[in-house]
Amino acid sequence: MLTQLTVNNFAIVKFLELDLQPGMTCITGETGAGKSIAIDALGLCLGERAEAAMVRPGSDKTEVSARFLLDGNPLARAWLAGNELESEGECIVRRVVSAEGRSRSYVNGVPVPLTQLRNLGQLLVNVHGQHAHQLLLKPDYQLALLDGYAGHHLLLADVRQHYQQWRQLQNELNRLKAEQQQREARRQLIEYQVQELDEFALQPGEFEAIEEEHQRLANGTELMQECGFCLDLLHDNEETTIAGLLQVAVDRAEGLVAMDARLAPVLEMLNESLIGVQESHSELRSYLDRLELDPERFNELEARLSKAINLARKHHVKPAELAQFHQDLASDLARLHSDEERLEGMESELAQARTAFLQAAEALSQSRQRYGAELATQVTASMQELSMADGRFAIEIKPDANASLSPLGIDRVEFMVTTNPGQPMQPLGKVASGGELSRISLAIVVISARKVATPTLIFDEVDVGISGPTAAVVGRLLRQLGESTQVMVVTHLPQVAGNGHQHLVVSKHTDGKTTETRMSALDDRARLNELARLLGGDQITDNTLANARELLQA
Incomplete structure (x- = not known):
């Protein structure tokens, strides 16, 4: 769980220190205030690409550090132990970027390569951006979502191991054949x-x-x-x-x-x-x-x-x-002479390796069929809850043992959907509108997140294109998710923000010469005013305050 984020001289942030809590934390602010600035800084801290433009003008460097508690995160603890970076139940990650664009990374005070930092970051935080629903149209992403929901780590590892054995033999056979005349x-x-x-x-x-x-x-x-x-x-x-x-x-x-x-x-x-x-x-x-x-x-x-x-x-x-x-x-x-003898016996060995791969891939395929049906049922229910009363969702899994072998198995996965009565199931990208695709993506992410081990989930304006009663449902779903894991939501919707356990607001300040973004936690009174602003704009009235109060009570 992310407990503290400290940002120095990042973009238009001069200094920011956030103490974060479990549950669902909502982040709001006026358009252009930089609501995603903390998310961007955290992404830099966890290994995203560094650029000189990230350094606040007039500063010689940007520094971002994040503190995580590792209770309930055995994968991160094991990774730290395996890389001799373990600490007493917590992890402190720090990234420094110079004005020239050079960066240095640290884990628990020890300098580490950027690759290591990225590998660790994947075990600490999972970020879903506002354009994540576009990924939902890609077959590889659909397959990854299904495998993540099903927890296919061991089955995938088995398939990958057999694939690598087969590929190694195939490469050796190709080499021996190519060199045979010579x-x-x-x-x-x-x-x-x-x-x-x-x-x-x-x-x-x-x-x-x-x-x-x-x-x-x-x-x-x-x-x-x-x-x-x-x-x-x-x-x-x-x-x-x-x-x-x-x-x-x-x-x-x-x-x-x-x-x-x-x-x-x-x-x-x-x-x-x-x-x-x-x-x-x-x-x-x-x-x-x-x-x-x-x-x-x-x-x-x-x-x-x-x-x-x-x-x-x-x-x-x-x-x-x-x-x-x-x-x-x-x-x-x-x-x-040994190569010639090896060549004579390799066809049989290669066939055995292919058979072993297909057996592992078939076990993975059967599990995908079972979990695919389970996930489709849950997504269908969420679609109907998200104002698509006649929506149905299915996951089509087509095994093909004769296709080219892949470290991911033998399956071609395609998400199918229908949103209107009498309409047949069709591929997701051919049927769903932008708003429908956004809601379906959010439903899949929320359902999958319940089974993912990453203890901190970040949703960066994933509710774009959603409003009204649907927004209330989205807020409710995210709050339910926050009961079991830490959730951070950057949103512009009062129905979503009202469901948070905590509420942070982002504001931008200028003296005419410099600009600075700040972020602060809201108490009950300030939160009520912020929700009223989201509901009615800059003019806060008795009606918007009453509506805001209803959101919080609900």
Whole structure:
């Protein structure tokens, strides 16, 4: 329920703060005073489009905030909890628009994107404008009204889920079919490439290994010569060797240490060097003993290395990347085979998905038939109460399982009406006049609103084209609705305004330089005068006051 609305520098409003109550609140005022200004400000606060022109001239920004109590609104509470915006049983929404037209949105003090603000707003307030009856002529709106009245959220979710599954499969099937020819050409090419690489069978890391072995064999003679030279230099030469010279140095150092112990580290380093030379000699001797010159192995490596380089050049990759390229091609080939197998089984899978969708859509259609008849009976009764004594209303629901699948099911819904005796049922737009259409729309909205979870309903001059006894009935219907939910009604009809639990009046003031719209709550005396003004114009007489008093008493 909306409990407070605060508006700063919005259009011709300088400052406005409204404390709102449960029940039916009527808003009236002279023509041009801006009776809908609070509704427009609330719409901005809940996510409607922001424009720089909304900022009051001379101000740098517009700011609108609204406070809601969330008792009896589990959907809004769940949404806030799901978005980590929950508060203690209430919700405060704020919107700020700069003079340049940029806007910022806040929920419970936390900045939020505009999309989130709009999603929340739909759970807090439901607005019915004076042109809403024009929407009533559109089939999609008629279907939405029926589903809203019937509470088809779960059935619609089920249908939508099956539709999305079917659509996803259909899109995949279309893709696979469209790519089939291209896929077949690529499959043939890859099969040839994979076969060629399978025959060569280069393993990961193998190219580097054979390149290293090939280089070793190619330099085998020079390796043997250089190893022999190093062995002679280290130890094998009969004359002077590194090991021999180091041994002499070690022997001399031992004598030096005997004379001065401080030279012990030098002796230790020389011993380590001698050991290192001896170990190097041993390792080098072992390597030379194992070194073999195998011309046949060299030729094998030469051929395999050359083949790897040629294949790599053919496929535009580096030789070291050829094994990974082979694996990737094999994976692509497996994926192509998998797509072909997938294509073969998809027709059956798609048919199963369509059957599941049609079963869910049929359950929705049957529920629409049942609730459609129920809603039509209630609308017919309201039409007759709203000065259409011979009016009858029906909802025609035509399921078509052969039509294009839709996330809304398989039904085509059309509102049918007759307003005169002997006249057959015809589509709403072909029969009803503007005034009749307005009354029928209002009847449907009021009946549907009794079953809608939104706790605040706003009717912005929906009684246009209604007068006399019919207006009294409309006022009575809206008051009855206000017994169970919060209703705000912008009206110019005294018969409607007299039914409100509360009454607000809008007035416009100017000093010749600036203009300002104000809104205030009326006490009993002021309300009586306002109703008298609505009844008789600017001249309030004893008769208009008496009539106003009768409206309030009724």
